[in-house]
Amino acid sequence: MHIVSTVKDMRQVIREVKVENNTLGFVPTMGYLHEGHLSLIKRAKLENDIVIVSIFVNPTQFGANEDYDIYPKDFKRDKQLAETAGADYVFYPTVEEMYPTGYKTSVDVSEITDRLCGASRPGHFKGVTTIVNKLFNIVEPNRAYFGLKDAQQVAVIQQMVKDLFMNVEVIPCSIVRESDGLAMSSRNVYLTQQDRSAALILSKSLMKAKKIINEGERDLKIIRNTIIESISKEAPVSVEYIEIIQFPSLEKIDILEGKVLIALAAKVGRVRLIDNVILEVQK
Amino acid sequence: MHIVSTVKDMRQVIREVKVENNTLGFVPTMGYLHEGHLSLIKRAKLENDIVIVSIFVNPTQFGANEDYDIYPKDFKRDKQLAETAGADYVFYPTVEEMYPTGYKTSVDVSEITDRLCGASRPGHFKGVTTIVNKLFNIVEPNRAYFGLKDAQQVAVIQQMVKDLFMNVEVIPCSIVRESDGLAMSSRNVYLTQQDRSAALILSKSLMKAKKIINEGERDLKIIRNTIIESISKEAPVSVEYIEIIQFPSLEKIDILEGKVLIALAAKVGRVRLIDNVILEVQK
Structure with missing residues (x-):
């Protein structure tokens, strides 16, 4: 090389x-x-x-x-x-x-x-x-x-x-994740041990959202609130945004359908992390 | 083809x-x-x-x-x-x-x-x-x-x-000019016969500036005024800008030296035309 x-x-x-x-x-x-x-x-x-x-x-x-x-x-x-x-x-x-x-x-x-x-x-x-x-x-x-x-x-x-x-x-x-679900990032190295543990809620909350959509949930508010409530349990994590939008157009959606991106950014302690999930949604 | x-x-x-x-x-x-x-x-x-x-x-x-x-x-x-x-x-x-x-x-x-x-x-x-x-x-x-x-x-x-x-x-x-000096432009077709004639003052004034520089003039104000006075004799021509600057950096100059661009834009009747001359100036 x-x-x-x-x-x-x-x-x-x-x-x-x-x-x-x-x-x-x-x-x-x-x-x-x-x-x-x-x-x-x-x-x-x-x-x-x-x-x-x-x-x-x-x-x-x-x-x-x-x-x-x-x-x-x-x-x-x-x-x-x-x-x-x-x-x-x-x-x-x-x-x-x-x-x-x-x-x-x-x-x-x-x-x-x-x-x-x-x-x-x-x-x-x-x-x-x-x-x-x-x-x-x-x-x-x-x-x-x-x-x-x-x-x-x-x-x-x-x-x-x-x-x-x-x-x-x-x-x-595709995103590559640690075995416990945390999305790989060069910035993960900044995390304290405690924050590293709290950061898991990001991928977990996204997986939860994916699960309820796969089970039939189509109400954007309910999906969004599920993520917010899930994350709010972790004190060191403060959400910057949670967006449910079309991908790759990044256009706002009213009805959950087609290729959908659920993306979030949050501060975990002093570290800003992002994560997301993309899924194909039938109406 | x-x-x-x-x-x-x-x-x-x-x-x-x-x-x-x-x-x-x-x-x-x-x-x-x-x-x-x-x-x-x-x-x-x-x-x-x-x-x-x-x-x-x-x-x-x-x-x-x-x-x-x-x-x-x-x-x-x-x-x-x-x-x-x-x-x-x-x-x-x-x-x-x-x-x-x-x-x-x-x-x-x-x-x-x-x-x-x-x-x-x-x-x-x-x-x-x-x-x-x-x-x-x-x-x-x-x-x-x-x-x-x-x-x-x-x-x-x-x-x-x-x-x-x-x-x-x-x-x-290099600029290609009509035999009388007018810089070739697709927009020349807009010119009335009278304005076509007046437009000649653009190249003429630039050539005049070039001539006095070649004869030793180095005062930017004098050179600029020479062009302005020359153009002002043609009623249908109104100057938008006359700039004497370095080329290709397009930086303002205090002292006339090196590769210099004298560029102008003017309305001739209702037609906006541009013209310029680039010259190598010894201090």
């Missing part, structure tokens, strides 16, 4: 890879890899000749009071994990490489970025679409793999790719 | 062209081709194996009170001119093809889009960068050719390409 740190070198690799007509799978990450990321790399390796993983903590998608400065990093460990999972190249640029002095261009998706995480993290998705656009242009992948833990991110990137006619297939991949 | 009207068909053409390792030159236009456009097509043909010309009057770069609805069109004539100049394909999509229902994504370059034409045409360059980004993603050209009559547009697109790491070389091409 090779480490590439400049755009110029990455382009050279891509040129060589493409000459031989290899297909190229791409897994953009912010590093501190966990089983969720590794599942993306493994799938990319199954479906493509060459796999490129990027590790870049993107400053423009963090708000002023967020955790950019303390975002967990362990490049040595990431390198080993990526290689074992099947990565051929790791793209590991500096901030200056991705945002050279005097940069002025941004890519923005409107409307569907205003809600859910976008409501409490203004500018977050603009940062995400801008960096993903840059990375796609550098790597020119055939397929790019994203975890569905951030379902809104998947929807936003799919919208950008469609609208700008980018020549890449975005492949959403 | 082939006419292609859908993104899907265009992609298919590109795939075929690329398999044979042909280089691809691209000339994006809004149609109603004149000698300026044809010079771009001819140059593209000289420097590439295959030339694609797009003809698309982009609605998102027109303001509410501008001339989108009456923008001149003559596809039959354009087709013949493009073919004679050396185009292999004309990409001629509908508005619905380029902006399908529900599109939400835009590409924006900040700061350098606020001045010159950007000041009086808010949103104009956002429309330009968004459509050019789409077109670049569809056509995947090696080189793209733009006329320097809209020098700001060239600077903005170069900035976008650099910032987003787009894999295309932007090639600025």
Whole structure:
């Protein structure tokens, strides 16, 4: 496995890879890899000749009071994990490489970025679409793999790719969970032991909602309240949002039907976590 | 020469062209081709194996009170001119093809889009960068050719390409002028005979400015006033802006030195025209 740190070198690799007509799978990450990321790399390796993983903590998608400065990093460990999972190249640029002095261009998706995480993290998705656009242009992948833990991110990137006619297939991949149900996240490392335990209520409440829908419940208020009541039992957990919406359009729904996303964000102690479940609902 | 009207068909053409390792030159236009456009097509043909010309009057770069609805069109004539100049394909999509229902994504370059034409045409360059980004993603050209009559547009697109790491070389091409000096423009067709004559003062005043600079004048106020006084003699001409700035940074200058752009916009009768001159100035 090779480490590439400049755009110029990455382009050279891509040129060589493409000459031989290899297909190229791409897994953009912010590093501190966990089983969720590794599942993306493994799938990319199954479906493509060459796999490129990027590790870049993107400053423009963090708000002023967020955790950019303390975002967990362990490049040595990431390198080993990526290689074992099947990565051929790791793209590991500096901030200056991705945002050279005097940069002025941004890519923005409107409307569907205003809600859910976008409501409490203004500018977050603009940062995400801008960096993903840059990375796609550098790597020119055939397929790019994203975890569905951030379902809104998947929807936003799919919208950008469609609208700008980018020549890449975005492949959403299932959430990977710890054995007790907690969705894998690089931020889980921030949790105290007590909060780690309380955080379980997030996945549990979503599974409960899924269960009552599968049993026939169609009243949005009842479903929402079931989640809220379930979470309210855990003192360290404060809900930021719970949304039941269409996926991937992220449109509000009145009647539960079709592909439905139940997404939530909550603070567990001082750590902001997200989780969701997507289900196919018959009317 | 082939006419292609859908993104899907265009992609298919590109795939075929690329398999044979042909280089691809691209000339994006809004149609109603004149000698300026044809010079771009001819140059593209000289420097590439295959030339694609797009003809698309982009609605998102027109303001509410501008001339989108009456923008001149003559596809039959354009087709013949493009073919004679050396185009292999004309990409001629509908508005619905380029902006399908529900599109939400835009590409924006900040700061350098606020001045010159950007000041009086808010949103104009956002429309330009968004459509050019789409077109670049569809056509995947090696080189793209733009006329320097809209020098700001060239600077903005170069900035976008650099910032987003787009894999295309932007090639600025000299302004083509009528024998009497008027810069070629599709909008010249709007001019009455009287206004056509008055419009000559734009290029004349720029040439005058160039002359006095070449003769040693370095005082920005004097140069600017020379242009203003020259233009003020023509009653139907009202100046929108005259700017003397660095190119391609479009930064304000205190001292005339290096690559300098003198750009102006004016209404001639009811027609808005732009013109400029770029010169290399020794201190």
